[in-house]
Amino acid sequence: MKKRLLGTLLSMVLAISALAGCGSAENQEDSDTGSVYYMNFKPEVAEVWEEIAEVYEQETGVKVKVVTAAGGNYESTLKSEIVKSDAPTLFQINGPIGYQAWKDYCADLSDTQFYQALSDKELAIKGEDGGVYGVPYTMEGYGIIYNLEIMNRYFATTGAVVGSIEEINNFATLKAVVEDMQSKKEELGIRGVFAATSLLPSEEWRWHTHLANLPVYAEYQANGVTDMQEINFAFQKNFKNIFDLYLQNSTTEPKMLGSKGVNDSMAEFALGQCAMVQNGNWAWGQIAEVSGNVVKAENIGFLPIYMGLEGEENQGLSVGTENYFCINSQASEADRKASADFVYWLISSPTGKDYMVNKLGNVAPFTTFTEEEKPADPLAKSMLKIMESGKVSIPWIFTTFPSQTFKDAFGGALLEYAQGTMDWNGVVSVVQEQWKAEKALLNQ
Amino acid sequence: MEKTMKKYFPLFVLPTLVAFLIAFVVPFVMGVYLSFCEFTTVTNARFVGTANYIKAFSNQDFLRALIFTVLFAGVAIVTINVFGFLLALMLTQKLPGRNLFRTVFFMPNLIGGIVLGYIWQSMINGVLSGFGMTMLMDAKYGYWGLIILMNWQMIGYIMVIYIAGLQNVSTDVLEAAKIDGANKLRTLFRVTIPMMMPSITICLFLTISNSFKMFDQNLALTGGGPSGKTTMLALDIYKTFYDKVGFEGVGQAKAVLFFLIVAGIAMVQLVLTRHKEVES
Structure with missing residues (x-):
């Protein structure tokens, strides 16, 4: 009987240690600076985001992880990713309907620098309580x-x-x-x-x-x-x-x-x-x-x-736009801050702005962009021309x-x-x- | 020996048991619980009772998908088993290159459903374009497309099981039948098939459950079109879960019903065919 108990115990210990081995590695780097985990919506620019993550880490030392959902699977990928302990800190929604689905996870962005820099505050997604929950990062x-x-x-x-x-x-x-x-x-x-x-x-x-x-x-x-x-x-x-x-x-x-x-x-x-x-x-x-x-x-x-x-x-x-940045309200405060800083870096630093405009081709609706910093691709130019023509x-x-x-x-x-x-x-x-x-x- | 087995039984069974608990029992119980909840992600569920089950029948989608699935499964199960059995009979004769044929017929089963769906989509559309149509012209094209695709994919697999069954039929019995003067057809129906009931049980179970659960092929081949008329149960559940805001719980409820339906049918089939199994 004793031996049987011992055997059971031993095997349990084995099983538990084996299981514990799986999950612990990733969660150890919860330092004070926090880290960013961005769920990218556009597969066509997945590589650009990887590059941005690397550059940002070199410049600031903050770790950025980018995961791209396959075309059309953003919602389902986000649904499974966000329940993990290492959940996305920065994700995107597609508008008021998207906000309805994700409101439990959207943090109030009204105090963030990137919302302050939004050229037309009406563009942001506001909740019933008046808070700001989604900030557009491109106009299309x-x-x-x-x-x-x-x-x-x-x-x-x-x-x-x-x-x-x-x-x-x-x-x-x-x-x-x-x-x-x-x-x-x-x-x-x-x-x-x-x-x-x-x-x-x-x-x-x-x-x-x-x-x-x-x-x-x-x-x-x-x-x-x-x-x-x-x-x-x-x-x-x-x-x-x-x-x-x-x-x-x-x-x-x-x-x-x-x-x-x-x-x-x-x-x-x-x-x-x-x-x-x-x-x-x-x-x-x-x-x-x-x-x-x-x-x-x-x-x-x-x-x-x-x-x-x-x-x-x-x-x-x-x-x-159908692209609004949201910050995961259930992420740690350090991670939320890191994410907000990352977005602000994208729209305010010379490197970040270069990526936003030239590599991602975004027509960014922020006051931090000057007249010259407009995308070079012909369709975006044609669009801006028509917008400026008074139509x-x-x-x-x-x-x-x-x-x-x-x-x-x-x-x-x-x-x-x-x-x-x-x-x-x-x-x-x-x-x-x-x-x-x-x-x-x-x-x- | 017996004693040692008993003593160490828990030790050896535990790893599997733990894996089974984590990977099967816990998700299953959680899934059933979630079908009574409203949720976006599995960790923020709110209990709402049977509301999801009522909503699952608030429109015709689920019933329509169920009918389409039954119609599909009814035909697919028969054709797959008949063709699989015939191929098995053929490829247990002394044919030149029969191993090659067995491999060739088995191979479609190694390709993923999504890939197969897209390949067949372009093939069927290619044929139909000769008539100035596409597969989405009418639900019947999608229906037969799905049946052809499923047959093409499953026949080889079912054939392999039947081949194994045929090879297990004892030659003594066959010889005895021959001496008693039974002709080939009579031997097949009165001796071979009854002896093969275990294989038939397995094959029927596999084809029934696979036909009802079919998803990737459906998604890739027709995507449920035209206007959702070729949506099968699994695809309907998927669409309920992901394409409607706040309908995750309803999708989950449909999934539980789906489980009950498939499990029920499969159980009835198992009992019925087991009953027919004979000892040689």
């Missing part, structure tokens, strides 16, 4: 990207509807130009005016999120609100205008769109097979990377998305869209509409019903 814009080389080829043809890109300032003109271009596609050497309207599941965000932003914003404006529990999708005709234009004047048969992803669209644009594609300033890297890319930096620019809304002659790009930017209100489930349903309906298995009224009712249902669930 999207519209219709065009290849000026092909456009110029068109303007030179006989009977061209307009003579320059500046003349396209409303939907009627855009439609006339696009349809004329499509009929002359052989002459222009393209397969279609617009790149494929990618409708593969989880590749439809350019439509159910970005494009839908405009009619929903118009509806908010018409009602004088910033969010709605139910929408009528009152400007669905405008959405249909532009969506039909995309579908019918494209490189791809509408029935084949269920096999196209965003990469396919961007590749078509980069290879000069189409003249226009709807996307944002982040797409420049993607276009430039395609091998055999024929689009030159000086030939690329933005056109606002016209869909026949009132006063659209003066409409600019859709500008906003009215449309804010990103898709951050108030109820949930991914709503977006998926909307995207699925658009696919069915494109391939002819659902009529437009079906799409409209999917939007109305899903919006209502998902918004109702949020408030339970």
Whole structure:
């Protein structure tokens, strides 16, 4: 009996020591300075963040760990990482809906230096208690990207509807130009005016999120609100205008769109097979990377998305952000401070600013950036030019869209509409019903 | 010997027991508990009773996924077992190069589901594009796509188990049947198959549980499209958990129901087929 007890005890000790060996190594460096653990949202700049972490450690001696979540898996990665004892101290949310999900983990940032440096305090995410819980670190814009080389080829043809890109300032003109271009596609050497309207599941965000932003914003404006529990999708005709234009004047048969992803669209644009594609300033890297890319930096620019809304002659790009820095409120005070210092270093020190602007390509909305410190990539430049020209930017209100489930349903309906298995009224009712249902669930 | 075994039994079983507790029992119990909670991460759970279970049926998604899964599993289980068994029969005959064939048929099983899903997606879309369509045109294309994919992946694995079973059927019994004048077909149905019931039990269990639990192939091949019509249970749970704000608990509740359904079906099947097993 005694031996048995001894044996049991011994094996328990063994097991425990073996287990203890796993977890202890990482947690020992909790010094007074704290350390930073950043969960990066953008896989395309993962290497840049690694580099920043190294440089920052060399400069200040504070350890920075960067983990990048694979595309589309940020929420799930964050959910599993944040419960660990070595949890992310700095992470990001995508707006008010993201804040609802993560409010238990968002620390009040109103006293931090980087919030103080935010050029427009309205951009930050505020909680019900008035605290500041998310600070945007970049501004992005999207519209219709065009290849000026092909456009110029068109303007030179006989009977061209307009003579320059500046003349396209409303939907009627855009439609006339696009349809004329499509009929002359052989002459222009393209397969279609617009790149494929990618409708593969989880590749439809350019439509159910970005494009839908405009009619929903118009509806908010018409009602004088910033969010709605139910929408009528009152400007669905405008959405249909532009969506039909995309579908019918494209490189791809509408029935084949269920096999196209965003990469396919961007590749078509980069290879000069189409003249226009709807996307944002982040797409420049993607276009430039395609091998055999024929689009030159000086030939690329933005056109606002016209869909026949009132006063659209003066409409600019859709500008906003889906990237807000948050600091983990459940991290130790030293770590929280280290994280805040790290962000401030990024937006105020010469090295940090260089990374922010030139390597990460962020249009940082902070007062610490001077006029010269603007990104060099052509799409960001085009976006800033349009913003400065006095056109009215449309804010990103898709951050108030109820949930991914709503977006998926909307995207699925658009696919069915494109391939002819659902009529437009079906799409409209999917939007109305899903919006209502998902918004109702949020408030339970 | 017996005594020593008894004495040291706890010592030898403990490491496994601890691992089993940590890696299986604790997460399982926590999972069941969390299905009664509202939570963002597993450490900040708040008890809400059965609300999650009620919400799980607040829309048709779960039921629709359940029906689709049953339809899928019903066909997939039959085709996989029939084709797997036929292949096994073929590859236990004296064929030239049969080891090569066994390896080739087994190989799809070594490739991950996500990769297979994307490969088949482009293949099926490639074929359908000849007709001016894609797989997302109609749910039936996705449905048959999933069945083909699952068959392609599982047949080889099931075949290997059946081959092992076939080789275990004693030649004495087969010889006796031959002397008694049974023809080949009769021998197969009256002697070989009853003798192989243990393999059939295992194969049915594997195909039932794998068909019901299928996730990666579903995610990669159709992503649930068009409009969620080809969403299976596991994918529906995943989407509930990650795509709706504050629905983590509901996803968890669906997962518990999912477990009960799959475990229930598998148990019934085990009892039924065990019953049919014979001793030679």
